[in-house]
Amino acid sequence: MNIWVILLNIGVGSVIGGVTNELAIRMLFRPLKPWYIGSWRVPFTPGLIPSRRDDIAIQMGRLVEEHLLTTEGIKRALTQSGFENTLASWMNNVATGWMSDERALRHALLQAVPEIFNEEGGWSDRVRTPIQLHWQAFVDRTLYHYEEKTLRELISDNGKKRLDDTLGYISQLLLTRFREYLHSPEGQQTLQNMVRGLLGGGGGMFGGLVGMFLGDDKILGKLLPHLDELLRSPELAQRLHLFLQNESDKLLDKNVGEIVSWLGRDQVDEWASTLFAKLEEQSLRFVDTPMSRLTAPFQESVKSELVPRVAKWMVETLQQNVERIFQRLAVRDIVTRQVEGFPIERIEEMVVGISGREFRMITVLGFILGGIIGLVQGLLAGWLG
Structure with a gap:
């Protein structure tokens, strides 16, 4: 029996097994696009994952919706994960920082709406004019509504x-x-x-x-x-x-109509304007008061009563509307679109980064199995020859 023939069979079989396994692994992701020779598309191009991306995206969306991100799981997580306590703690921190602020309410309003005040410090026309119109409309509606009442x-x-x-x-x-x-x-x-x-x-x-x-x-x-x-x-x-x-x-x-006629509508409008001016003055004094002073009378009740009640209400409302929220969100469609738009290169990088050692072992196993097959073939050829 020629030992060199056996070694040659082992080498050839090992190379074929290892290269075949490595090629199979690569063909999961590569090529990204189909290859053509003229009008004939080369078989197995593109790779498995690029060619089945749409099916994979649909199956991933179904998997997430039906097995991973379920309404029952979300409800159980909200109940058992201490989410209510975490939410109450966060709200307490926010409320405490807001209520202990020594800056005036004007500062917070300016940050939220920079054009809310004019150069003199009063309400800007963008704020004052609509409110004044609503005030006058309110006065008119009230007088009309109660015109016949004594x-x-x-x-x-x-x-x-x-x-x-x-x-x-x-x-x-x-x-x-x-x-x-x-x-x-x-x-x-x-x-x-x-x-x-x-x-x-x-x-x-x-x-x-x-x-x-x-x-x-x-x-x-x-x-x-x-x-x-x-x-x-x-x-x-x-x-x-x-x-x-x-x-x-x-x-x-x-009745109110007689009183207005007796006083004169001009006098009533003047009183309404005077009252509006007083309210405007009081509102400006209010916004110039430090937040800590405004909230001092009810700081403790906010922390001990209001925040826990609001946190509990939010969690209960979320639990009651989980199914409706999921229907509106369409989790399956979201996951499907995300997977469809995810770069194949990034998927390959992630999979190889997670399973690189296993892929290398598959390649090594291909070399070993190919060598064993080559050894068996050499022995059989020598015995039969």
């Missing part, structure tokens, strides 16, 4: 009671202030002038005789105690309260 219908029972109490207080206050005025030097002078006018100007002969014998001081001394007693009497206070109450009832029975 003021009595618009005031609650508690408001009516407070109005009645206020009228009683006003009646007592008026009588008290009138008594204080009569006992003041200015009030006594006014009363004295009235007495002099009565006795001197319109009293006739009787008035002249009374003024001659009594005098102004004596008349005031007699008149003031009676006036003071009259102003102290509950009956006068009750009568004044009843008078004010009757007048208020007349006003309450008028």
